[in-house]
Amino acid sequence: MIGLVDPHHAPPSRLPAYISASAAKSYLACSLRFFFGRVLEIRKPTTPSLHLGKAVHAALQAFHLARWRGTDDSPAVIAAAFEDSFVRIELEEGPVRWKEGEREKSRLAGLRVVAAYLDSPDALKSKPRGVEVSITETIPGLQVPLTGVLDLVTDVFAPVDFKSAAAKPDKRHAAFDHELQLVAYQLLLEAATGEDPPSLDLIFLVKTKIPQVIRISSPPADHRRKDRVIRMIDTAVTGIVEGRFHPQPGMTCLGCQYRNECKAWPALPKRRAP
Ligand code: SF4
Known part of the structure; x- marks a missing residue:
């Protein structure tokens, strides 16, 4: 059975134990979709x-x-x-x-x-510093610790995040779009080791008929970029704690699996009983 709850009557929750860049980005893209997926944990068939x-x-x-x-x-x-x-x-x-x-x-x-x-020149050739590196660190300016799992840290200490894509990405837009995640990885690496990464890298695996491998490197973030990302992540923490979950119609809706639940807002489906 599915019951209904008015989110406006939900009491504020306590601070989460930590926040990841992906959770923050998901909240900022659409707080209501975040609520359905990560708070109510409504499962949908995998695409x-x-x-x-x-x-x-x-x-x-x-x-x-x-x-x-x-x-x-x-x-x-x-x-x-x-x-x-x-x-x-x-x-x-x-x-x-x-x-x-x-x-x-x-x-x-x-x-x-x-x-x-x-087969590409971007395939890792040397022994990496780390693979699937899980880091949780306290970052000044954030109310809760930041956590993340880095796909790869190369021998020269560059974090690399791999993305599957259906079409060739626009390089400038891709770096801007993934700024929050990349800079979060830089913050985690620096806090954990005291070392600065030389670059922040994305590798796109494009599933076109003839597949393409595209590396997009950004310079490491300066103080201003770090501050911007920390404020974005902390805005997400505050919104989650204060129970601010509302529709944010836009491009995100194109791939959203919670359209039916969204149409019922502000009445929302509750978590199913086990
Ligand atoms: S349909 Fe759009 S506005 Fe509604 S929850 Fe999904 S992403 Fe958010």
């Missing part, structure tokens, strides 16, 4: 593109870990890691909303894009 992105991410993680450990990182081994992840993630986190014939096309697209990365 094919999200599923493929997770399986590709797992294959790249296997490659980077093999580089780090000095174990077999051959294309055949990494392709097998992709195939395993494609099946396992569907079982563990599915169901996936496939259209007819879409699953096989998606699997083949994943294999192509992983192979394109391994």
